[in-house]
Amino acid sequence: MSDFEGRFIIFSDQHKGNRNGADDFAVAEASYLSALEYYENNNFCLVNLGDCEELWENLFWQVKKAYKKTFELEGRFLSKNAFIKIFGNHDLYWANDPLASFELENIYNQKVKVYEGVVLTTEINGQPLQILCTHGHQGDANSDGNWFTKFL
Numbered sequence: 001m002s003d004f005e006g007r008f009i010i011f012s013d014q015h016k017g018n019r020n021g022a023d024d025f026a027v028a029e030a031s032y033l034s035a036l037e038y039y040e041n042n043n044f045c046l047v048n049l050g051d052c053e054e055l056w057e058n059l060f061w062q063v064k065k066a067y068k069k070t071f072e073l074e075g076r077f078l079s080k081n082a083f084i085k086i087f088g089n090h091d092l093y094w095a096n097d098p099l100a101s102f103e104l105e106n107i108y109n110q111k112v113k114v115y116e117g118v119v120l121t122t123e124i125n126g127q128p129l130q131i132l133c134t135h136g137h138q139g140d141a142n143s144d145g146n147w148f149t150k151f152l
Ligand SMILES: [Mn+2]
Pocket: 050, 051, 088, 089, 090, 135, 137
């Protein structure tokens, strides 16, 4: 990601699924869409801070199919170069599957880079401040470098 000047909105852990009973995002979708609409109209940069898709329980195409509208709206930020996608532990797939970049392009109709973290720069009372944002599963034995969980 290059420089973005402006305001940021950070969302994580939507765990978008396939709309079955285990998909907690289904009931939150309408609120998320309204929020995205607002932030897009107000020129925010959207940071998706990991676990945005639930890929331990679902395949990417099931999630794509279930949440077309949501991806379309997120894609509007991407088109404006105002979208930062960071992987989490439940969507680590985006970072380590060789086909992930094609699949993301398939979802958003554009190329998407996936990052481990982002540094936001601002200042408070004239003092520069840098804020590191990452998903934060690092160090969790179930998620970090665990070949078995990765495999699942
Ligand atoms: Mn997580």
